[in-house]
Amino acid sequence: MASTPLPLDQAYPLDDLIATGTVSLRLPPYLCANCQVVVANLATWSTRSPHYKDVASLRKSADDGCSFCAQFEIENDDAPWAPVSISPYSNPQEYQPLIESIMILDEKRLMLCFPKATLYRNGTADYESDESTCIRSETTVSASQTRDAIFIAKYLGMDYIWIDSLCILQDSKSDWEHESKLMSDVYGGCEINIAATAAENGDVGCFFKRKSTWRCQISVPMPEAPEIYDIWPPRGLQPLRDRLSERAWVVQERYLSRRTIHFAENQIFWECIYPACETFPRGYSPSLGQYDAAYASPKHSLGRQHWAEIVETYSRGELTKPQDKLVAIGGIAKLIQQQCRDTYVAGMWRQQLEHQLCWSTIDPESCPTKRIVPYVAPTWSWASVQGRVYNNREIFDDGRGLQTGRFCVAIQDVHIEPPNTLGAITEARLRLRCNYLAWGRMQDTDAPVYHKDQIVLQTQVVSSCKFHFDESTFAADFKASYAYFLLVIEDNVMTWEPSGASFGLVLKATGRPGEYERLGRFSSPKSANFAQALSDDNLVNSASHHHFAAVTQDDHGNEQYFIDLV
Template identity: 35%
Template sequence: MEQDQGTNHENAFSFERNSDQNQLDSKYHLAIHKCFQKPTDMDLHGLQQWYEEYNAADGRFLSPQDPVIQEVQSDELDRTAIEKCIAGLAEEVPVTNGFCDDCQGLFDNWPDLSDPESKDPRTGLHWPGPGADWKHAVARDCHTLVLEAAARNGCRFCAFLVQAVRDTGLLDTVRRIEARLEYIGNKTTASLSVQNWGTGPNQLMWVNFPGKVCDHCNGGVALDMTFDSAALEISAKIPAEELPKTVRDAIHITRELGLEYLWVDSLCIIQGYPEDWRREASLMSSVYGGSFINIAAASAVNVHQGCFLKPPHLVDGLRASITVNGSKFVRDFRSRFAYDMSTIKSHLATRAWAFQEKILPSRTIHFGNRGAFWECRAMTANEFLPDGFPHDLSIYLINNRRKKEHFGSWWSEAVRLYSAANLTYSQDKLPSLSGIARHIHHERGGQYLAGMWREEKIEAQLCWRVTDPRKRPPWRAPSWSWVSVNGRVMYHRTQSGILDDTYAHVVDAEVTSLGDDPFGEVSGGWLRIGCSGMLAAQFSDGKTVKIESEIGEMSADGDFPVLQDCLDDGWEKRGGTVYLLPLLGGRSGLGRYVSGNDGEEGEHIDEMLVCGILLRSTGGAAGQFYRIGMFNFWRDQWNPTLEKMERGFYDAFLRAFEQGGKAVAERVQRRKESPLMGSSVATALASGLVVLIIHWARLRATNNHYSSPRDPLNRSGSDSTNTIKKHEAMEKALKIQFYILAEMDNAIGYTAGSPALK
């Protein structure tokens, strides 16, 4: 939508007026105009050029990453003037019964987005009906300074909107745009949009950039808001005044709840004694898993800040009565950020040890800078919406570990959250997860392998990747385990129907515990993997490799992208061969819709993927390797520069694998055998070596992989019989068993002339 027009006598910019634009109330304009200063380091010509570009931008697709938005980020905001302006505006904004006039007017005249042809059989009302799905309307103007002034006067809805914009990290960005528009005399403001959420009873809300309106929630400042219909007593010998404030607050909460006992780990575990710490750490699954309630000081950065840190004027949800065409409704307004900010994005959540304190208890109450937040196995709620939120928040994390069909996805999400948390002591990576692992093992059984579960499609877990690679930490786990690195870790889902084409499988596995806790620190471990081949390659740079052909020459298929596990490994600078070992492939579970041509119906395409791990020889005994990274090769992938889908590396990799995977395996087989063979494995384990044994075996082919007409191994789209026979012949040629052994520290090794991982 075009911006509203006006005239500024200082610069004589002129704008054509658009009656549909949101105009700032004139009684607020003078105070705001005095607040904003001319953007620094910008002449009038530059400001006019920016305005023309901003004015021409389509609000439906405008995002914070667009150059016209990025350009304002260097503008300085006079925060003293802004604070003075908000204080002045507060004198002009009346608030009655918890709402300002603008918000009460909105509630009394809520946009009618119903379908006039469809009625709710229970009420007889048109709300919203299939003909009104995703229908959209602009609800009110939203100048951020006026919103904050009203919030400080007690308007709960304005406070809710301000906090929601602040949660996106774009509050200052919107204010910089407001400042530029104000300086050039354009009085248009940001606006609040409302949209039906499909045909359901809920609605979405978002704030548009100033002077812009988009008809869907992908544009503007996407708020994603919706609305819808302890074990040891503290000794009395410790004077209360000597306890830290956070502990004193916890005691107060415990007493208010009518409970008699409170466990505080810093008091109940003898500090500075490793033996007591190790013993108590192994009992955390019982302490937190058996507690009546867990009290979380979510926002305190130390023990002296306390639990009650909610700032004044904060509103993180509210209930209000709205009127649509004379019909009244009671609606709960909530932000998508409410749960995350109170729990998994709080300061407490950055501590790895706190993760099991969140997962294990049956109920937790969080106290922090968002107020009080409750979660249990039945509901989530906060002090603003005490009747609870819809069942789409934390209950998944608390409950789904108990459901067999959801456990694989649950553990993947748990690993993603836990791996991003921080540890004071690097070696605590496994101990601080041991309580959860022990609890899961008690509920479900299964073999636990240094952060992985053998029975949950471990091949997918082995394809983990680090989203923010860091320096490699001191050794604490085999390099095939995500525990061996720092940073957030993710891997593909493990449910049936996803990545069912198997190029390798774990035949056997074992880890050696450092102490008595089978879920704590480890001193070694090994895997035996059956697989169908691997490819050799050379680094082109730190992010790509060039695959060798079966005769040792470089492939003509170009550079293949890979992801290294750690920043400081620098394998690309050392030269030499690396190996790509594919583990899984097939349907990824991620799809896209492709429109048809000339009015034809489009189709939904499930993206194809092959993923595996990247290996490097240790340079020691024959066949010893490190895991140094992983790879994901998609059939089609998004090119952010060209803003379109383009051909990925899936077809090219499988073509190279078909041609050279067997040859690389045979070449490795001909190498000199490692001294670690047969009975030497037990000796190696006993001496503290980390051993990974890879057993080369047949590829388990799936019908999906061989019958797909889009599969590169059947490129003509004809019958797949010949392709299957070709693979069966290749598999028979790989019956010779390669034993790949041995990893010391992070190394991955092999013996008997076969490649190996550590």
């Protein structure tokens, strides 16, 4: 007779399996063969691998009546999956609290997020093409951090812990796609997130030795009584090393968690609605002025106005698998989408999408960038690039719309496959109605000024331009290259250009009629008369209809010109 899966708050008490101080067992009514092996060898079990090769096999065993397997079953398929890992410790006194702690039993869930872990494949088959391939953490990856995390959890009065690198079964591509979508619920629902912020790798724990003089006090004589002052170096307000933030996945964990405690090399930092640290346990003093508080992320109302900041922070991190570019930020997108009721499209937002097309890479010559291959996102999305990207906050949609200047493009249609997804996509196409499109040659003047580039059109030369290319290899050798130039925003007043500036995209044709890929972004101050120069060599309103995906007429008989961006 099949067993009934238990809800998370009624998970099987694993301490019943282990007698105090011995490895003798009080076995449940029935264990499958695999579970018998696990339980019989708890004292020497040293691998953190699923005891079934895939989720389907585990669930079948639970349905067949295995009481142990049933504990890893959950009623709701959309809930986070329970851990299926066993401690490597050989001493029962050591591994019993670990086993008790890594079970998800109720809403009081605690998480440990890790720096880069060493992963290896189980077998030689390729993960992308073999559904049975299992990716698992090495035995020694997280022993120190696990031990420290349990100590911290107990110290904070927590009873249960959830560890991502031990508890997520990445045993198939389809299961990984399913489980990765649930991470926002896991991190968003935890009580506290423990971060081994300064750990170089999984062998390094959360605690570090530091000099006793890292902070000292002085007594200042005063008329009534001496006053005590804390003395600390200003650089101590920032972590000396932050290896954890080098992981792109951590951005989602930090933004979604209600509170995170960072164990840095120099002191402990608190990330919540109000940040704090050991130096300022009651919060940072306003008198600090120029010194920014570490780990000050929005917790009140995470909205679309924060998206530019989130993307910039996220792009600084690294992904073991670049194909996870959209997946690893999908949890934040889900939360924002629920609040703003906007449509999420390939890492951007449908409302006022024109704002967001003008993202750029950050100095690709010194910070290498490249297009992610195989396909992850369309070239018009920042998610297609591996490397740091930047969205000018004055251009990016903050919910108010464009305050100055005017748009020279309009979105007619956005096509995404699969539609309405917060994760990985296979295809995306953007159809734009455009007012200005020109063909010309890019030229570098080598002048010692910011806007040192030129666009040489058929009859005009637009000077005082600046190119930001998406790929470093192209940025290093673009001189005399031909491209299409699409003007997106004209005469937008900026802090650094109060008279106004224009922004547009550098494009290349794909070979299909009216279809283009993005090469980068260009900008030009108003003094360059960019729009006027484009008007003289504008492909719009010309007889060159083959440059466009469609040419139609509006209700007044005016021609409208459309291109497709992929």
